[in-house]
Amino acid sequence: LRDELTLVDRRLGRIIAWCGILSTVAAWSRILPQTPEFAPWWTLLAAVPVLGIVVLAVAGATLSAIVCRVLWATTILSVTAAQATVFLGYRGDDPDGLRPWIGVLGPIAVCLMPLLVRSAVVAVALAAVIPFAMALSGLMFLGAVPATALAMTPIHVGNIAVLAAVMGAR
Secondary structure (H helix, E strand, C coil): CHHHHHHHHHHHHHHHHHHHHHHHHHCHHHHHHHHHHECHHHHHHHHHHHHHHHHHHHHCCCCCHHHHHHHHHHHHHHHHHHHHCHHHHECCCCCCCCCCHHHHHHHHHHHHHHHHCCCHHHHHHHHCCHHHHHHHHHHHHHCCCCHHHHHHHHHHHCHHHHHHHHHHHC
16 A cells, blocks of 8 residues: 555656646746846745756656655745745845746645645645745735735635645545
């Protein structure tokens, strides 16, 4: 049973990673123009989950279960960290109009959660934090939640429904 679960997790992880690649490609028209508006450290931080999902998509079938789990955890943590520091790293002049591209990877981080955390309750509780990361970043680093971040938060909370689908598939 353990081997079957590992196989299912690995397959789901690859599907989620391919979705992450498609999301990143779809956001490419925002990524390039936004790059100069962010501190280099933030751009590097935001690149970590992109690299992780590429490795998972391409090599996830052959990587060990431990390496997959490390990449899932790294992706979740780096997406959350990039979202939580987005307004610390932002150097542009319109935080109210900013739609940070890293937001497209929020659903990917949420969907990877049940592959990493076995308890459904814990997976949902942890995944519920991710949609609020950008709003909290604005509050912490700007003193207020920028308008676009505030408007996007309920949409990102809806990603938890996708988490339920992954948990059901698993």
